[in-house]
Amino acid sequence: MAPTLSFMLLTLIPIVAGFAVPEPQPDAAGPVHPLITPSPTLHGGVTRTVKFRRGILDDLKGNVNSVLSELGSNIPSYVASGVPNFFQGFPVGDDVRKSLGVDDSQVSALPTSVLNIPSYGNWTDQGWNLRFRGNVYKQPNTTEEKLNDLANVFLIDTSVEELPPDQAAQARNLTASIFVLQQSNENVTFSLKPAPTAGASGEQGGGGAVTASGGSQEIALTYPTTSQGDFDEFLHIESNGLTAGNATSDLQRLNVYAQGSQIGNATSYLVPPTGLTIISDIDDILRITKIYQPKEGLLNSFARPFVQWKNMPAIYANWSRSIPDFHFHYLTTTPEQITRNYMDFIYKTYPGGSFDTRPLNFSDVEATLSIRKYLLDRIFQTFPERKFILVADTSNSDVMKDYPQMVTDFPGQVQCIFLRNTSATDDGDKFPYDTSGFEKLDKNTYMFFTVPDDLTNLDIQNGQCLNASVQQNLTFGYQGLPFGVNLGDSAGTRVSSSYTSAWLSVLAVGLGVAMML
Numbered sequence: 001m002a003p004t005l006s007f008m009l010l011t012l013i014p015i016v017a018g019f020a021v022p023e024p025q026p027d028a029a030g031p032v033h034p035l036i037t038p039s040p041t042l043h044g045g046v047t048r049t050v051k052f053r054r055g056i057l058d059d060l061k062g063n064v065n066s067v068l069s070e071l072g073s074n075i076p077s078y079v080a081s082g083v084p085n086f087f088q089g090f091p092v093g094d095d096v097r098k099s100l101g102v103d104d105s106q107v108s109a110l111p112t113s114v115l116n117i118p119s120y121g122n123w124t125d126q127g128w129n130l131r132f133r134g135n136v137y138k139q140p141n142t143t144e145e146k147l148n149d150l151a152n153v154f155l156i157d158t159s160v161e162e163l164p165p166d167q168a169a170q171a172r173n174l175t176a177s178i179f180v181l182q183q184s185n186e187n188v189t190f191s192l193k194p195a196p197t198a199g200a201s202g203e204q205g206g207g208g209a210v211t212a213s214g215g216s217q218e219i220a221l222t223y224p225t226t227s228q229g230d231f232d233e234f235l236h237i238e239s240n241g242l243t244a245g246n247a248t249s250d251l252q253r254l255n256v257y258a259q260g261s262q263i264g265n266a267t268s269y270l271v272p273p274t275g276l277t278i279i280s281d282i283d284d285i286l287r288i289t290k291i292y293q294p295k296e297g298l299l300n301s302f303a304r305p306f307v308q309w310k311n312m313p314a315i316y317a318n319w320s321r322s323i324p325d326f327h328f329h330y331l332t333t334t335p336e337q338i339t340r341n342y343m344d345f346i347y348k349t350y351p352g353g354s355f356d357t358r359p360l361n362f363s364d365v366e367a368t369l370s371i372r373k374y375l376l377d378r379i380f381q382t383f384p385e386r387k388f389i390l391v392a393d394t395s396n397s398d399v400m401k402d403y404p405q406m407v408t409d410f411p412g413q414v415q416c417i418f419l420r421n422t423s424a425t426d427d428g429d430k431f432p433y434d435t436s437g438f439e440k441l442d443k444n445t446y447m448f449f450t451v452p453d454d455l456t457n458l459d460i461q462n463g464q465c466l467n468a469s470v471q472q473n474l475t476f477g478y479q480g481l482p483f484g485v486n487l488g489d490s491a492g493t494r495v496s497s498s499y500t501s502a503w504l505s506v507l508a509v510g511l512g513v514a515m516m517l
Contacts, residue, residue, distance in 0.1 A: 092228060092360060096179050099150065100140050107181055110138040114188065114264030115336060116256060118198075118343065120329065120354040121237070121270040122382050123245025128270055129234045132221060132256070135336055135360070136188060136229045137180040144172065151175040154302050156295040167303040170341075174302050178337050182229030182360065188258060189220040192237065195253035198267040199328075199352025200313075207320035207351035208328045209251035209269055214241015218259075228360040230336075245272045249325045253352070269327065269354050274385045276415065276461060277327040278319070279376065281392035281399065282342055283334070285420050286312055286350060292395050292422065292429040301338075306345040309420075312452045313349050320351040323461050327386075328353030329379065333372055333398070336360065373402045380410045388413055389460055393420040394433040394448070394479075404437035407445070416465035417446035418455060423480040425450045432480045439476040448472060 091099060097107070114136050121130035142150075148160040151171040160168045194212040201207025217238050225231050242252060251269050258264025271277070283289040288307045290296040300307075319326055328351045332342060336357040343355060356375040380388065390406065392399040399419070407414045423429040438446060447466050449455060454470045466472075 091179065092182055096140070096181055100142055100146065100179060102140050102181075106140070107138060110140065110181075112183060112186070112261060113137055113139055113180075114258035114261040115340070116258050116261075116264045116266040117336070117339070117357060118266045118353070118355045119256075119268045120327075120379070120382070121254075121268060122234075123270070123273050126236060127239055128215075128237050128242060128245060130192075130237050130254070130256075130268060130270070131232070131234050132188075132190060133232045133356075134230070134258070134264070134266075136183040136186045136225045136231070138183060139176065139180050142176060142179065147172040147175050150179060151302065154298055156298055158299075160303075163303055166305075167299075170305070171303040174338055174341065177340060180337065182225075184225055184227045184229055186225040186229070187220065188225065188231055189218060189260075191257040191259060192217050192219065193255045193257070195255040195267045197352075198253055198347060199350065200348050201317040201320040201351035203317075203321060203351075205253070205352075206347070207317065208326065208353050209253040212252040212254050212270065213243050214239065215252070215254050215270075216240055230359050232359070242270065245270065248272060249275060251325055251327055267352060269352075271327050271354075271383065271386075272325070273383065275325050275327060275387075276323060276389065277329055277379070277383065277386050278389040278391060279329045279331050279379065280316075281396065282330055282332045282346070283393075284395055284422055285309060285391060285393045286316075286330075287345060290426070290428060292426075292431045296428070306341065308349055310452050315452045315455050316350050318456075319460070326351075329356070330354070331356040331372065331375055333358045370398075372396075372398045373405070376402060376406055377409070380406065380413060384410075384413070386413070387415040389416045389418070390414060391418045393422045395422045395429055395431050397431075397433065400433050400435065401437055404441055404446075407441055414445070415463055416460050417441075418465070419446070419448050421448045421450055429480070432478050434478050435474060436476045436478075438474070443472075448474065 097103075114134055116134045119131040119133050121128050123129075148168075151160045151174075154175070155171070160171050163171060193216050194214065196211050197205045199206025199208055205211060215237065217240055219235055219237060221231055221233050222235065223231070223233060243250065249272055251271055254268050254270065256266045256268050280286060283291055286309060288309050289300050291301075316328070320328070330342075330346055330350075330353055332339065332355075334342060334357060336359060339355070339357045342357075346353070346355075356379070358371050388406075390403050392403065394400065403414075403417050403419075407417075423431070423433070444466050445463075447454070447470060449467070449470055454467050456467075458464050458467060
């Protein structure tokens with residue numbers, strides 16, 4: 001009985017209410033300085049935050065009526081894989097103060113810190129613009145006992161006290177990074193310097209770029225931080241010896257230091273108008289996460305050291321060495337509070353590159369499902385003449401929708417799409433995924449693969465995206481449903497309604513069980 005129930009619940013965890021998610025819209029921010037690249041601000045000044053709780057089964061119960069109302073005679077319109085519930089509803093503001101029991105006088109005495117996210121810059125007729133992205137916060141003084149209590153909220157069938165000492169320490173450190181106090185209305189100033197190294201591709205400098213020939217300066221953000229402590233702004237920077245973007249194909253590295261903060265440092269990249277950029281997801285494509293198995297996903301994210309997925313670093317290192325001026329951009333929908341571990345892992349394991357993470361304004365499941373497209377659109381719009389390689393895995397429903405949509409929205413810019421088929425290589429992945437978005441794409445522009453070696457010997461620089469030795473056997477529709485059902489067939493034959501009914505029966509029974517828990 002228990003294994004069957006466990007199977008059903010794992011199958012049901014990804015399902016969320018089937019309604020359309022609105023795209024984030026820019027706020028009206030008044031006229032933009034002509035030398036500054038317009039930077040859309042996230043819509044809405046007040047964050048809608050899910051109440052902080054463990055919530056995996058609670059969220060499932062809360063969505064029962066919504067799911068059933070959308071089923072009809074088909075499967076749900078949303079299958080939200082790749083958005084684990086333990087990455088939702090992190091506490092902010094007063095919730096943190098209440099959890100830690102700190103008052104205003106204690107907060108005012110704390111030093112200010114800056115989460116500075118490695119970013120990218122673009123070349124315009126006026127010169128180089130650089131994006132500044134991050135968060136200003138204060139780190140409360142918290143006892144080990146209190147951190148243990150808070151960390152245990154994120155763990156299933158174990159506790160910090162039961163973990164090995166190194167894993168317990170990481171769980172406490174990551175929990176501390178979640179329970180911070182974001183600082184609103186702060187003015188931030190940065191110092192820029194040439195960066196000699198960043199990344200670990202095996203090349204001099206870490207791969208992905210060259211040390212900038214100049215660019216040293218100080219620059220202040222135009223706007224103060226948001227109510228959530230965030231900042232995200234493109235600013236024109238002075239040349240001061242930098243090579244012009246229309247005079248080089250090299251990417252130039254700059255160290256960006258947040259003044260007044262000892263840990264507010266990052267490496268950013270000045271990217272020329274033309275060339276090739278890879279936009280890569282991280283979880284379950286560059287590192288082993290298993291977000292489709294909640295217990296394992298939690299341990300791999302909060303306690304265990306990050307571990308590379310097979311020989312994927314060798315694939316990226318080879319691309320960095322063999323493809324001139326290849327821009328690496330790492331995009332994760334992980335909340336920004338816990339991305340320091342991600343950045344540290346990437347820079348120790350993969351070529352250096354810029355980052356995108358989920359801002360605090362995107363705090364619940366619906367918003368999470370829209371943030372990837374928002375960030376993809378932004379970098380495509382920033383570099384309209386560059387071509388892009390998109391890499392991720394099938395356990396992300398937003399990827400399965402957004403990646404093929406980018407081909408339609410930005411004709412000629414998507415060079416290749418590579419997707420690891422996690423359900424084909426890990427029997428713990430019970431998440432259905434939808435391939436229907438790929439049906440109208442050129443079959444030579446994308447590939448579903450199972451191991452990193454499938455990506456070897458491809459001339460991606462010249463648009464070779466398909467390894468002829470890797471069988472695709474692709475149908476278009478929902479894949480990976482219980483009982484081996486796939487909704488869709490490349491030959492035009494649909495699965496029988498009895499199989500669909502069997503899937504819906506499991507769904508209904510599982511939802512009923514969840515409601516009783």
